Amino acid sequence: MRQYGLLILVLGIAITGFVLACAGGNERANKRSAPLEWGLLTMRSHTDFKGRLKTNFARFATPPKYVMFFYPLGGDFPRPYIEAPADLGATTIVSLELYEWGPKKRPSYLPAINAGEYDESFRKWAEDAKLFGRRVLLRFGYEFNGDWFSWSLDPPAFVKAWRRAHDIFDQVGAHHVEWVWSPNFESCPNTPENDIHRYYPGDKYVDWVAVDGYNFGDHHDQWHKWMTFDEVFAKVLASFAVRYPDKPVMLAEFGCAVGKPGRRAQWIREAYESLLRRPQVKTVIWFDLDKRRKGEPDWRIDATPDSLQAFNETFAAETP
Numbered sequence: 001m002r003q004y005g006l007l008i009l010v011l012g013i014a015i016t017g018f019v020l021a022c023a024g025g026n027e028r029a030n031k032r033s034a035p036l037e038w039g040l041l042t043m044r045s046h047t048d049f050k051g052r053l054k055t056n057f058a059r060f061a062t063p064p065k066y067v068m069f070f071y072p073l074g075g076d077f078p079r080p081y082i083e084a085p086a087d088l089g090a091t092t093i094v095s096l097e098l099y100e101w102g103p104k105k106r107p108s109y110l111p112a113i114n115a116g117e118y119d120e121s122f123r124k125w126a127e128d129a130k131l132f133g134r135r136v137l138l139r140f141g142y143e144f145n146g147d148w149f150s151w152s153l154d155p156p157a158f159v160k161a162w163r164r165a166h167d168i169f170d171q172v173g174a175h176h177v178e179w180v181w182s183p184n185f186e187s188c189p190n191t192p193e194n195d196i197h198r199y200y201p202g203d204k205y206v207d208w209v210a211v212d213g214y215n216f217g218d219h220h221d222q223w224h225k226w227m228t229f230d231e232v233f234a235k236v237l238a239s240f241a242v243r244y245p246d247k248p249v250m251l252a253e254f255g256c257a258v259g260k261p262g263r264r265a266q267w268i269r270e271a272y273e274s275l276l277r278r279p280q281v282k283t284v285i286w287f288d289l290d291k292r293r294k295g296e297p298d299w300r301i302d303a304t305p306d307s308l309q310a311f312n313e314t315f316a317a318e319t320p
Contacts, residue, residue, distance in 0.1 A: 022217040039066025050084035061312040068093035072101040077128035079129030093137040098151035113161040126172035142182040156199040178207040185213035210252035231272035257297040265310035272314035
Protein backbone atom coordinates (compact mmCIF):
# COMPACT_ATOMS: atom_id res chain seq x y z
CA MET A 1 0.00 0.00 0.00
CA ARG A 2 2.90 2.31 0.78
CA GLN A 3 4.29 1.68 -2.71
CA TYR A 4 0.93 2.56 -4.25
CA GLY A 5 0.77 5.67 -2.09
CA LEU A 6 4.23 6.71 -3.19
CA LEU A 7 3.30 6.07 -6.82
CA ILE A 8 0.17 8.20 -6.49
CA LEU A 9 2.20 10.98 -4.87
CA VAL A 10 4.75 10.93 -7.71
CA LEU A 11 2.01 10.92 -10.33
CA GLY A 12 0.28 13.79 -8.56
CA ILE A 13 3.45 15.87 -8.59
CA ALA A 14 4.03 15.06 -12.25
CA ILE A 15 0.48 16.00 -13.22
CA THR A 16 0.68 19.21 -11.20
CA GLY A 17 3.91 20.10 -12.93
CA PHE A 18 2.35 19.40 -16.33
CA VAL A 19 -0.67 21.58 -15.53
CA LEU A 20 1.56 24.41 -14.35
CA ALA A 21 3.72 24.06 -17.43
CA CYS A 22 0.63 24.22 -19.65
CA ALA A 23 -0.66 27.24 -17.75
CA GLY A 24 2.70 28.90 -18.14
CA GLY A 25 2.68 28.07 -21.83
CA ASN A 26 -0.78 29.61 -22.23
CA GLU A 27 0.34 32.70 -20.34
CA ARG A 28 3.37 33.02 -22.58
CA ALA A 29 1.17 32.46 -25.64
CA ASN A 30 -1.12 35.28 -24.51
CA LYS A 31 1.65 37.79 -23.99
CA ARG A 32 1.73 40.70 -26.41
CA SER A 33 4.59 40.69 -28.91
CA ALA A 34 4.02 44.29 -30.02
CA PRO A 35 2.81 47.40 -28.18
CA LEU A 36 -0.90 48.13 -28.18
CA GLU A 37 -1.47 51.04 -30.57
CA TRP A 38 -4.08 53.68 -29.86
CA GLY A 39 -5.94 56.45 -31.60
CA LEU A 40 -8.67 59.05 -31.26
CA LEU A 41 -12.05 59.52 -32.86
CA THR A 42 -12.46 63.24 -33.43
CA MET A 43 -14.44 65.68 -35.53
CA ARG A 44 -13.06 67.01 -38.80
CA SER A 45 -12.30 70.71 -38.64
CA HIS A 46 -12.86 72.78 -41.77
CA THR A 47 -10.26 75.31 -40.63
CA ASP A 48 -6.71 74.40 -39.64
CA PHE A 49 -7.43 70.75 -39.03
CA LYS A 50 -3.73 70.03 -38.63
CA GLY A 51 -3.32 72.76 -36.01
CA ARG A 52 -6.29 71.48 -34.06
CA LEU A 53 -4.89 67.97 -34.14
CA LYS A 54 -1.57 69.25 -32.79
CA THR A 55 -3.37 70.90 -29.89
CA ASN A 56 -5.35 67.73 -29.30
CA PHE A 57 -2.26 65.52 -29.38
CA ALA A 58 -0.42 67.75 -26.89
CA ARG A 59 -2.54 66.36 -24.03
CA PHE A 60 -0.95 62.96 -24.31
CA ALA A 61 2.35 61.44 -23.26
CA THR A 62 2.76 60.02 -26.78
CA PRO A 63 0.96 60.94 -30.01
CA PRO A 64 -1.79 58.66 -31.34
CA LYS A 65 -1.11 56.26 -34.17
CA TYR A 66 -4.60 56.67 -35.63
CA VAL A 67 -7.15 59.43 -36.18
CA MET A 68 -10.73 58.57 -37.05
CA PHE A 69 -13.58 60.73 -38.31
CA PHE A 70 -17.04 60.22 -39.81
CA TYR A 71 -17.72 60.79 -43.51
CA PRO A 72 -20.82 60.58 -45.74
CA LEU A 73 -21.62 58.25 -48.60
CA GLY A 74 -21.00 59.89 -51.98
CA GLY A 75 -18.42 62.37 -50.71
CA ASP A 76 -15.11 62.95 -52.49
CA PHE A 77 -11.95 61.35 -51.16
CA PRO A 78 -11.18 63.66 -48.18
CA ARG A 79 -7.50 64.11 -48.97
CA PRO A 80 -6.83 67.25 -46.86
CA TYR A 81 -8.30 65.55 -43.79
CA ILE A 82 -6.21 62.45 -44.40
CA GLU A 83 -3.02 64.37 -45.12
CA ALA A 84 -3.17 66.32 -41.85
CA PRO A 85 -2.97 63.27 -39.56
CA ALA A 86 -0.44 61.62 -41.90
CA ASP A 87 1.83 64.66 -41.65
CA LEU A 88 1.72 64.23 -37.87
CA GLY A 89 2.60 60.56 -38.06
CA ALA A 90 -0.92 59.12 -37.70
CA THR A 91 -2.94 56.90 -40.02
CA THR A 92 -6.48 57.99 -40.84
CA ILE A 93 -9.52 55.78 -40.38
CA VAL A 94 -12.50 57.02 -42.39
CA SER A 95 -15.80 55.85 -40.89
CA LEU A 96 -18.06 55.81 -43.92
CA GLU A 97 -21.72 56.31 -43.09
CA LEU A 98 -23.91 54.65 -45.70
CA TYR A 99 -26.14 57.63 -46.32
CA GLU A 100 -25.76 61.11 -47.76
CA TRP A 101 -25.72 63.86 -45.17
CA GLY A 102 -28.53 66.38 -45.43
CA PRO A 103 -32.20 66.85 -44.57
CA LYS A 104 -33.52 64.40 -47.16
CA LYS A 105 -32.48 60.78 -46.72
CA ARG A 106 -33.68 57.53 -48.21
CA PRO A 107 -34.97 54.89 -45.80
CA SER A 108 -31.90 52.84 -46.76
CA TYR A 109 -29.10 53.37 -49.25
CA LEU A 110 -28.21 49.70 -49.49
CA PRO A 111 -30.57 49.06 -52.45
CA ALA A 112 -29.04 52.02 -54.32
CA ILE A 113 -25.51 50.81 -53.61
CA ASN A 114 -26.39 47.31 -54.77
CA ALA A 115 -28.06 48.66 -57.91
CA GLY A 116 -24.80 50.41 -58.88
CA GLU A 117 -25.84 54.01 -58.24
CA TYR A 118 -22.67 54.66 -56.22
CA ASP A 119 -20.23 52.69 -58.36
CA GLU A 120 -18.67 55.80 -59.90
CA SER A 121 -18.39 57.45 -56.49
CA PHE A 122 -16.57 54.40 -55.09
CA ARG A 123 -14.37 54.22 -58.18
CA LYS A 124 -13.35 57.89 -57.95
CA TRP A 125 -12.72 57.52 -54.20
CA ALA A 126 -10.52 54.49 -54.85
CA GLU A 127 -8.63 56.22 -57.67
CA ASP A 128 -7.90 59.25 -55.50
CA ALA A 129 -6.86 57.02 -52.60
CA LYS A 130 -4.49 55.19 -54.93
CA LEU A 131 -2.98 58.49 -56.10
CA PHE A 132 -2.61 59.61 -52.48
CA GLY A 133 -0.46 56.55 -51.96
CA ARG A 134 -0.46 56.47 -48.18
CA ARG A 135 -2.12 53.96 -45.92
CA VAL A 136 -5.81 54.60 -45.22
CA LEU A 137 -8.34 52.53 -43.28
CA LEU A 138 -11.97 52.47 -44.40
CA ARG A 139 -14.60 51.52 -41.81
CA PHE A 140 -17.49 50.79 -44.13
CA GLY A 141 -20.97 51.06 -42.62
CA TYR A 142 -20.12 50.42 -38.97
CA GLU A 143 -22.56 49.18 -36.26
CA PHE A 144 -24.71 47.47 -38.89
CA ASN A 145 -26.21 45.18 -36.25
CA GLY A 146 -27.81 48.06 -34.34
CA ASP A 147 -31.25 49.41 -35.17
CA TRP A 148 -30.14 53.06 -34.96
CA PHE A 149 -28.68 53.18 -38.50
CA SER A 150 -30.55 52.93 -41.79
CA TRP A 151 -28.06 50.41 -43.22
CA SER A 152 -28.69 47.95 -40.39
CA LEU A 153 -30.79 44.79 -39.90
CA ASP A 154 -30.33 43.42 -43.44
CA PRO A 155 -27.28 41.13 -43.49
CA PRO A 156 -27.58 39.92 -47.13
CA ALA A 157 -27.94 43.45 -48.50
CA PHE A 158 -25.10 44.74 -46.34
CA VAL A 159 -22.73 41.95 -47.37
CA LYS A 160 -23.62 42.50 -51.04
CA ALA A 161 -22.97 46.26 -50.75
CA TRP A 162 -19.63 45.69 -48.99
CA ARG A 163 -18.43 43.23 -51.61
CA ARG A 164 -19.54 45.45 -54.47
CA ALA A 165 -17.61 48.45 -53.14
CA HIS A 166 -14.58 46.33 -52.23
CA ASP A 167 -14.48 44.79 -55.72
CA ILE A 168 -14.35 48.28 -57.23
CA PHE A 169 -11.38 49.20 -55.05
CA ASP A 170 -9.66 45.99 -56.14
CA GLN A 171 -10.31 46.73 -59.81
CA VAL A 172 -8.77 50.19 -59.40
CA GLY A 173 -5.78 48.77 -57.53
CA ALA A 174 -6.29 50.72 -54.29
CA HIS A 175 -4.81 47.85 -52.31
CA HIS A 176 -3.34 50.02 -49.54
CA VAL A 177 -6.88 50.90 -48.38
CA GLU A 178 -7.58 48.54 -45.47
CA TRP A 179 -11.18 47.50 -44.85
CA VAL A 180 -12.46 47.52 -41.27
CA TRP A 181 -15.53 45.43 -40.38
CA SER A 182 -17.01 46.95 -37.22
CA PRO A 183 -20.21 45.74 -35.50
CA ASN A 184 -21.59 46.98 -32.21
CA PHE A 185 -20.57 44.76 -29.29
CA GLU A 186 -24.11 43.40 -29.04
CA SER A 187 -26.91 43.19 -31.56
CA CYS A 188 -30.09 45.21 -31.20
CA PRO A 189 -32.45 43.44 -31.55
CA ASN A 190 -30.59 40.45 -30.17
CA THR A 191 -32.06 37.79 -32.46
CA PRO A 192 -30.53 34.95 -34.52
CA GLU A 193 -31.46 36.83 -37.71
CA ASN A 194 -29.44 39.83 -36.51
CA ASP A 195 -26.40 37.91 -35.32
CA ILE A 196 -23.18 39.91 -35.74
CA HIS A 197 -21.47 37.25 -37.82
CA ARG A 198 -24.21 37.08 -40.46
CA TYR A 199 -22.89 40.46 -41.66
CA TYR A 200 -19.35 39.21 -42.27
CA PRO A 201 -18.45 39.61 -45.97
CA GLY A 202 -15.72 36.94 -45.95
CA ASP A 203 -12.02 36.83 -45.14
CA LYS A 204 -10.84 38.04 -48.53
CA TYR A 205 -12.96 41.18 -48.16
CA VAL A 206 -11.90 42.13 -44.62
CA ASP A 207 -8.52 43.35 -43.35
CA TRP A 208 -9.54 44.17 -39.76
CA VAL A 209 -12.31 42.90 -37.53
CA ALA A 210 -13.37 45.55 -35.08
CA VAL A 211 -16.02 46.27 -32.48
CA ASP A 212 -17.63 49.32 -30.87
CA GLY A 213 -18.65 49.36 -27.22
CA TYR A 214 -19.19 51.78 -24.35
CA ASN A 215 -19.78 51.90 -20.64
CA PHE A 216 -22.63 54.43 -20.45
CA GLY A 217 -22.73 54.22 -16.67
CA ASP A 218 -25.65 54.04 -14.25
CA HIS A 219 -27.46 57.26 -15.05
CA HIS A 220 -27.77 57.41 -18.84
CA ASP A 221 -31.14 55.70 -19.21
CA GLN A 222 -33.14 52.74 -17.95
CA TRP A 223 -31.38 50.28 -20.27
CA HIS A 224 -27.81 51.03 -19.23
CA LYS A 225 -25.82 50.35 -16.09
CA TRP A 226 -22.18 50.63 -15.12
CA MET A 227 -20.27 47.90 -16.98
CA THR A 228 -16.68 46.83 -16.59
CA PHE A 229 -14.51 46.66 -19.68
CA ASP A 230 -14.78 42.88 -19.75
CA GLU A 231 -18.56 42.99 -19.35
CA VAL A 232 -18.68 45.06 -22.54
CA PHE A 233 -16.04 43.33 -24.65
CA ALA A 234 -15.06 39.88 -23.34
CA LYS A 235 -17.80 37.90 -25.08
CA VAL A 236 -17.43 39.45 -28.52
CA LEU A 237 -13.62 39.35 -28.41
CA ALA A 238 -13.78 35.66 -27.53
CA SER A 239 -16.02 35.03 -30.55
CA PHE A 240 -13.57 36.92 -32.80
CA ALA A 241 -10.70 34.75 -31.54
CA VAL A 242 -12.61 31.63 -32.57
CA ARG A 243 -14.09 32.84 -35.86
CA TYR A 244 -11.37 35.16 -37.18
CA PRO A 245 -8.12 33.98 -35.54
CA ASP A 246 -5.93 35.35 -38.33
CA LYS A 247 -7.42 38.85 -38.42
CA PRO A 248 -6.06 41.78 -36.40
CA VAL A 249 -8.69 43.16 -34.02
CA MET A 250 -9.51 46.79 -33.31
CA LEU A 251 -11.70 48.47 -30.75
CA ALA A 252 -12.95 50.98 -33.29
CA GLU A 253 -14.92 53.00 -30.75
CA PHE A 254 -14.68 52.69 -27.00
CA GLY A 255 -15.22 54.94 -24.01
CA CYS A 256 -16.44 55.20 -20.46
CA ALA A 257 -18.80 57.62 -18.70
CA VAL A 258 -17.32 59.70 -15.89
CA GLY A 259 -19.26 58.13 -13.02
CA LYS A 260 -18.24 58.63 -9.40
CA PRO A 261 -14.86 60.24 -8.66
CA GLY A 262 -12.00 57.95 -9.61
CA ARG A 263 -14.20 55.29 -11.14
CA ARG A 264 -13.49 56.17 -14.76
CA ALA A 265 -9.72 56.26 -14.22
CA GLN A 266 -9.91 52.82 -12.67
CA TRP A 267 -11.98 51.58 -15.64
CA ILE A 268 -9.26 52.78 -18.03
CA ARG A 269 -6.53 51.00 -16.06
CA GLU A 270 -8.54 47.79 -15.91
CA ALA A 271 -9.28 48.02 -19.65
CA TYR A 272 -5.59 48.32 -20.40
CA GLU A 273 -4.70 45.34 -18.21
CA SER A 274 -7.42 43.28 -19.88
CA LEU A 275 -6.13 44.14 -23.35
CA LEU A 276 -2.57 43.19 -22.44
CA ARG A 277 -3.92 39.64 -22.13
CA ARG A 278 -5.50 39.82 -25.60
CA PRO A 279 -2.68 40.13 -28.17
CA GLN A 280 -5.09 39.74 -31.08
CA VAL A 281 -6.30 43.27 -30.28
CA LYS A 282 -3.78 45.49 -32.04
CA THR A 283 -5.42 48.91 -31.91
CA VAL A 284 -7.93 50.84 -29.79
CA ILE A 285 -9.68 54.09 -30.70
CA TRP A 286 -11.02 56.26 -27.86
CA PHE A 287 -14.22 58.18 -28.70
CA ASP A 288 -12.91 61.65 -27.81
CA LEU A 289 -16.11 63.69 -28.19
CA ASP A 290 -18.44 65.49 -25.81
CA LYS A 291 -21.95 64.24 -26.62
CA ARG A 292 -23.88 65.85 -23.75
CA ARG A 293 -25.90 68.01 -26.13
CA LYS A 294 -27.24 64.81 -27.64
CA GLY A 295 -28.04 63.25 -24.29
CA GLU A 296 -24.91 61.12 -24.04
CA PRO A 297 -21.93 61.39 -21.67
CA ASP A 298 -18.89 63.58 -22.11
CA TRP A 299 -16.59 60.94 -23.57
CA ARG A 300 -13.51 63.17 -23.86
CA ILE A 301 -10.50 61.55 -22.29
CA ASP A 302 -9.73 64.70 -20.30
CA ALA A 303 -13.30 65.09 -19.01
CA THR A 304 -11.63 64.48 -15.65
CA PRO A 305 -7.92 65.04 -14.88
CA ASP A 306 -7.49 61.61 -13.35
CA SER A 307 -8.84 59.84 -16.43
CA LEU A 308 -6.33 61.69 -18.63
CA GLN A 309 -3.58 60.72 -16.21
CA ALA A 310 -4.71 57.10 -16.26
CA PHE A 311 -4.74 57.09 -20.06
CA ASN A 312 -1.26 58.62 -20.19
CA GLU A 313 0.03 55.99 -17.80
CA THR A 314 -1.46 53.12 -19.81
CA PHE A 315 -2.50 53.43 -23.45
CA ALA A 316 -0.45 56.55 -24.21
CA ALA A 317 2.51 55.77 -21.96
CA GLU A 318 6.06 56.18 -23.14
CA THR A 319 7.52 52.89 -24.37
CA PRO A 320 9.89 51.56 -21.68
